[in-house]
Amino acid sequence: xxxxxxxxxxxxxxxxxxxxxxxTAELMVDLAYSSVLFNEEDIAEEVLELEEYLxxxxxxxxxxxxxxxxxxxxxxxxxxxxxxxxxIDDVSNAAADLAKMVLEGVELHPVIREAIMESEEVIGRxxxxxxxxxxxxxxxxxxxxxxxxxxxxxxxxxxxxxxAPDGDFKILANDVLIGRGTQTSIDYLKELARGIMKVVxxx
Amino acid sequence: xxxxxxxxxxxxxxxxxxxxxxxTAELMVDLAYSSVLFNEEDIAEEVLELEEYLxxxxxxxxxxxxxxxxxxxxxxxxxxxxxxxxxIDDVSNAAADLAKMVLEGVELHPVIREAIMESEEVIGRxxxxxxxxxxxxxxxxxxxxxxxxxxxxxxxxxxxxxxAPDGDFKILANDVLIGRGTQTSIDYLKELARGIMKVVxxx
Numbered sequence: 001x002x003x004x005x006x007x008x009x010x011x012x013x014x015x016x017x018x019x020x021x022x023x024t025a026e027l028m029v030d031l032a033y034s035s036v037l038f039n040e041e042d043i044a045e046e047v048l049e050l051e052e053y054l055x056x057x058x059x060x061x062x063x064x065x066x067x068x069x070x071x072x073x074x075x076x077x078x079x080x081x082x083x084x085x086x087x088i089d090d091v092s093n094a095a096a097d098l099a100k101m102v103l104e105g106v107e108l109h110p111v112i113r114e115a116i117m118e119s120e121e122v123i124g125r126x127x128x129x130x131x132x133x134x135x136x137x138x139x140x141x142x143x144x145x146x147x148x149x150x151x152x153x154x155x156x157x158x159x160x161x162x163x164a165p166d167g168d169f170k171i172l173a174n175d176v177l178i179g180r181g182t183q184t185s186i187d188y189l190k191e192l193a194r195g196i197m198k199v200v201x202x203x
Numbered sequence: 204x205x206x207x208x209x210x211x212x213x214x215x216x217x218x219x220x221x222x223x224x225x226x227t228a229e230l231m232v233d234l235a236y237s238s239v240l241f242n243e244e245d246i247a248e249e250v251l252e253l254e255e256y257l258x259x260x261x262x263x264x265x266x267x268x269x270x271x272x273x274x275x276x277x278x279x280x281x282x283x284x285x286x287x288x289x290x291i292d293d294v295s296n297a298a299a300d301l302a303k304m305v306l307e308g309v310e311l312h313p314v315i316r317e318a319i320m321e322s323e324e325v326i327g328r329x330x331x332x333x334x335x336x337x338x339x340x341x342x343x344x345x346x347x348x349x350x351x352x353x354x355x356x357x358x359x360x361x362x363x364x365x366x367a368p369d370g371d372f373k374i375l376a377n378d379v380l381i382g383r384g385t386q387t388s389i390d391y392l393k394e395l396a397r398g399i400m401k402v403v404x405x406x
Contacts, residue, residue, distance in 0.1 A: 014314050015314045015317055015318055015321075018314060018315070018318040019318045019321055019322045022318060022319070022322045023322050023323045023324075026322075026323070026324060029294070032290075036287075073310070076309070076310050077310050077311065077312040077313075078312060079309075080304060080309050080310065080311045080312050080315060081312045081314060081315060083300070083304055083309070084239075084301065084304070084315055086300070087235075087297040087298070087300045087301050088297070090293060090294075090296065090297035090300070091232070091293075091294050091297045093293065094290040094291070094293035094294045094297070095290070097286070097289070097290045097293070098287065098290050101283060101286055101287070106279070106282075106283050106286070107276070107279050107280050107283065108280065108283045109280040109281060109283050109284045110280075111217050111218045111221060111284060112221070112283060112284060112287055114218055115218055115221040115222045115225060116225070118218075118222055119222045119225045119226050119229075120226045120229070121226075121229060121354075143385075143387055145352045145384065145385045145387075145388060146351070146352040146384070146385055146387040146388040146391060147352070148349070148352075149348045149349040149350070149351075149352050151324075181348065181349070182346075182348045182349055184346055184348075184349040185348060185349040188349060201404075
């Protein structure tokens with residue numbers, strides 16, 4: 001599977017592992033809510049894969065941390081990293097629990113989807129029209145988070161999902177974007193995706 | 204205490220309670236990272252107060268949910284709400300664990316603060332200069348999340364903290380804002396707060 005290769009563990013230092021754990025847990029929460037909202041099993045499965053990846057990161061963090069302690073003062077500081085990693089792991093487990101509800105086909109109360117759509121940070125789905133200003137641009141060029149207030153979580157291209165797309169990712173016509181933001185910013189990106197608005201941010 | 208009044212429980216329906224739980228848990232995670240990053244005990248204490256409030260919401264949600272079940276199909280759907288609420292509660296507990304590290308004065312490894320500052324979603328602190336374009340504007344007028352990509356978490360005014368400020372909140376000179384966003388959006392809001400940039404978003 002393409003995704004698994006992407007998550008293969010490459011040796012990192014404690015800081016890099018820690019940053020990756022934080023980013024992964026945040027992505028998992030966003031994806032978990034998306035999987036519930038859109039009843040998307042593929043997204044839910046990705047959450048579970050990320051959970052395994054996070055466990056791997058946590059393991060390597062622990063090994064690094066234990067090796068680094070040289071004296072009691074070191075040990076206290078290093079323990080603080082492990083405590084933090086534990087809290088991040090708890091968040092990722094909660095996200096996995098949400099994703100499992102989707103995979104187990106639990107019949108969800110309609111209130112759940114309404115609540116996800118009406119909370120402060122809303123999740124939106126955007127279909128990119130062929131004449132949208134987004135087409136052919138990379139995420140780095142667009143800088144959607146700063147220019148629209150929408151944080152891109154995942155993209156579906158045909159039957160394929162791309163999770164946490166990076167700056168080099170180029171948007172194509174008919175891509176389906178999933179992102180998080182305020183209702184205003186979601187509405188704005190919808191107009192950009194539909195080709196109604198033609199100017200992104202402060203261009 | 205002023206904060207406690209704000210959190211007094213008013214009767215709500217299941218959807219309203221659920222939305223409030225989701226928003227509260229998200230705010231708690233943001234505040235928990237902020238308390239760690241800036242070593243702010245006041246913020247950490249707020250996280251613990253929000254945890255109590257979330258427990259109260261969870262209790263009322265359970266009471267409502269149990270009362271609402273009329274038949275086995277109802278019961279399955281309603282159980283899905285309780286499962287989801289449980290996951291949200293797990294997230295809030297993880298946030299509380301982070302906040303407790305600050306309150307217990309655990310000596311934090313420098314890597315933790317570096318990692319929070321270098322992850323995908325960065326937390327920033329902004330001091331509002333008297334000549335900043337932000338001064339005298341309400342959050343609704345500014346719509347910072349959509350116009351700058353920064354999500355405002357808290358404001359310190361003198362010795363007082365305002366958490367999750369709402370749309371009517373008016374920014375004054377010397378307010379200290381704490382917000383979350385990408386590095387680019389954080390840098391942009393910094394320039395606005397300092398009075399270097401004079402135009403907000405698509406004005």
